Amino acid sequence: MSIEATIVSILRSIIYISTPILLATLGEIYAERSGVLNLGIEGIMSMGAVCAFIITFTTGNPLLGVLISLIVGAILAFIHAFVSASLNANQVVSGLALAMFGLGLSSTIGQRYVGEVLRNYLKPVPVPVLSQIPIIGPAFFVQDIIVYMSYVLVVVLWFILFKTRWGLYIRAVGENPYTADAMGVNVIFVRYVCVILGGALAGLGGAYITLAYMPTWIEGITMGKGWIAIALVILAMWDPLKGFLATYFFCGVMVVAIRVQVFGANPYIINSIPYIATIIVMILGASETLRRRIGAPAALCKPFIREERAL
């Protein structure tokens, strides 16, 4: 293999691993920016993955699979939004519950499909012109639709968050819901939208796993990617652009470590790298917040309770 081809193949594996994590990270950034921690990402991803697989397997249309993953993710996130934004419940417990629920339900409904393989998975579609660029082209622009969506989403979500009034509302709600409320921003609505968007993106990330990355279904196919996404949000400092960089950097280190066989060929040590790395990321993120407290949404995990309110 030429050096060029090696680089392309390494970049492609980074994209394979990154895309589902990136989508979940972007979604979680929005949820947390609005003040809601969603620990249920792993369960939502798993449900997105299994539903996308089943629909594609039965209909033969992967785009329908993509669509259903978005819907299923949104529905599950709606539960979390309702419980945490409307019922002011403990977001940690609710998120954990959702993770359990999603993992359990996905393995139950996926049981019949274990071991089946998709024939109509998402195929790469080269982007005209861009795919002709050496190295970059074949690595980044001969991909499937979900990968392209992730590129676009990074920019669009960043733009919305920092350059539009909607983004201003979201940031205000996550920082100080009481002030935002007084200024006429519908806090509950903003939180619903952000959490549901986050869930849909996590579902989409799940769909990428079964429709593109590994077109089959086994229990636990998400392999902790949802948890990693939650940790990466901290490294990304709640910014979609930095989220992109953080995810690609994180996955890049992992891929290179495997390729170069830094740890020999021991698969168990390599498999534990993401989890160890996540903890290291958290430690770095923590000392970062110690240095400059600003960054984390101030109202994260805090329910918004008006003195009295009307339904």
Place this chain on the structure above:
Amino acid sequence: MCENYEVAVLMKNITKRFHNIVANDRITFDVKVGEIHALLGENGAGKTTLMNILFGHYRPDEGEIYVYGRKVKISCPRDAIKLGIMMIHQHPLLVENLSVLENIALLYGIHDSLGLLLSPRKLRDKLTDMIEKYNLKIDLDAKVWQLSASQKQQVELLKALVYDSKILILDEPTSILTPIEKEWLFSFIRKMKRDGKSVIFITHKLEEAISISDRITVLRRGRVVGTLNSSETSVQELARLMIGEEGLRNERIVSIQKRADGDLDNKRIVLEVSDLSVLDDRGSPAVRGVSFEVYEGEIFGIIGVSGNGQTELVEAITGLRKVQKGRIRIDSQDVTNRGPRYIQSLGVAHIPEHRIKHGIVSELSVAENLVLKVYRKPPFCKGPYLNSKEISRWARELISEFSIVTPNEKIPVGQLSGGNIQRVIVAREVSMKPKLLIAAYPTHGLDIAATRFVREILKSEKDRGCAVLLVSNDIDEVLELCDRIAVMYEGRILKIISAEEATKEKIGLLMSGVDTIEGAQIDQHYH
């Protein structure tokens, strides 16, 4: 459109209950166009509740609101702002992590359509004009957390200007201001009046109400006790209305009481603070080189506008905050940067500034809260075991001794009223028989009975020989209680004066950074 109406706001028969407490009892209140109307009353009289109703934070249980003669229903602040009402809160309604511009843009859609994109050129131009016209000192791109308290207030005023609010509510606006800033605010308010706007000015300071307003409405215990023309009333009359006859009589007795003689030479130094410097949460200096001593058997007052380093000073002395430079000695033992537990063990009691946040654990019982500082001392524990019987006995004793109103010692302390929570804290701290008692704003927000109770306790502690460090922003309180008074300004102690030479005027000027004795202004600059 508003020329047709003489009355800008009419609130008719407003009643508001919280649980079983009536905060507003059939209040009728009106403000004329181009009028400055002071809303006067003690803490808890219902002033802020009434205005929160007008601004849409709360909904009245009964009553009607008319704005420019039209009956309105205000269900959220946004509704109020649309009607041209703007409230400047004691705790500004701003998002700390957004810039000034972004904070204002949050609301901007109401009158001007801003579009989806945040292209704030138009808004920025308008704001820059306003800032120039009214001589405000605000950087539009600064994050709100970087601003001082008075700058935040100016941002709120800027909001009122930009939305062209016709009815302005100011909630105790001067409590965070120095006298010079206060003058500026008053001239601003008068300018608004000249422009035909109505201003509602909430305060509990009598002189202030008379000097700024055209009319004054006095509230007591949720009811209107009178509406007067400012030019025809006096401080005495207002005080009588505000506190009631009975309260005032007691007030006199208290003020006549003779102070214990202040010969410090024979007394022991209990607390010695030398050249102390402390940082605030953001890492900027809050206390800058403060030195003072507190003797046994005296009440040493520290007074200043809130936010001049008093909080950080108290936290440093009690071991809750790291000391950057300087020494703290208690009973000539160096306690600099020792933990709170060690400092408590030397006999230091602390009535904290934020009583709910720091002083109690709401979910735990009254008894458990009463032993928060002593649970690890016999007889309340034997080794690692708690002695619940002894704890209950002790709690019942304190409940009767300090007249804490509670059904029993087992209910969660969070269910008590604010005054009784403070009694629990005071009982706990004083029952330690401390050598040094640090009381931070101990009467803030309490009713008259509870205030009197706390002040009496401080005096009796002093008589017992305890050294008392009282931090307050209430000049009257400090004058009534203290033997020596230190005035704190921008992290420094400007002067320590004895009770005999202290006057209201002198302290008031010192609080704003002006030292009259020297005839020089120590710090003219304000933001």
Place this chain on the structure above:
Amino acid sequence: MKVLRSINITIRRREHVPRIFELLIPVCSAVVGLVVCALIFLLQGIDPIYAYSEIYRYSLGGPIQVSNVIRVMIPLILCATGLILVFRAGVWNIGAEGQILIGAIVATGVALFVLQGNTNSALFIFSMITLGFIFGGLWALIPAILKAKLDVNEIITTLMMNYIAAYILQYLVYGPWKGKKTFGFPITDEIPPQAHFPLIPGTLIHIPTLILAICSIVFVFFVMTQTTLGYEIKVFGSNPDAAKYAGISKTKVILITMFISGGLAGVAGAGEIGGVHHRLIYNPWSISANYGFTAIIVAFLARLNPIGIIPAAFLMAILIVGTRALQITFNLPVGVINVFNGSILITMVSMEFFRHYRIVIRRSE
């Protein structure tokens, strides 16, 4: 003038929380969990009544089945009592699963390699349990120290450490600890018979851990109600600011509660080795068997009150034993119990709302 009549619904905070909720919340949550599972069964084309009767038959249908349930209760109780301590202190230990695995690894290692050739059964059992406790506790101390000293969110770190523990176990059984008498299977050799925990005759209930499980309930009850440590945990858990003000050490509370919690989970792991599996197997989750996560639900069902642990653990153990049977009867995955777990937890946190608020409906003009 048009008069519109409408119904005004407002939500008001309760002044006094009725005590009945302490019972109502767990019971309703369990019922909702069962109903949701029934729906899932229907979705899979399984008659829910038949499914539940099967669950009943396999869990409570006879003395053997009941003893199975009790055997499952042991690790649940051990983990859940520890979790009560940490949760009361406001620390989120989601890592009991990994702490079980560490206990299991250490117990196996001790039995296989350290005490080789020793014949004293008591020594085996004592050292397996003690070291399981110590190492489970130490494993939990890592996130505890990170939280206490660097303010690192313990929810994520404890969770990540579950996976790390699992990979350590896999590394061992595929690598250095792979058995010599296992025909190349990725499992360790069986621990010597003298290291097997004694069972109640005629059942599979391992006695030492059963006793410890009961002791742990008494211990936690005692700590929370009778000791200064319990007092400090309650103060720190309800109001960390007040705890600081009172001079209670944050580090001490976090470290002690996490150590005990991790330690008890470690004992549970040692018990699974000494009393059930007698060796490590390549699939780590079949040893920890989701007990660490289920214990979270047990702790919440018990409303963080040690007294509630036994009924809560009993209910969850029935479901675990029952759904294991469902795998065989209906070809359902192990994960199905997670549907129950998830829905029970969501209902529980949602019902907290009704504990704190009441909904007032009145007519208004």
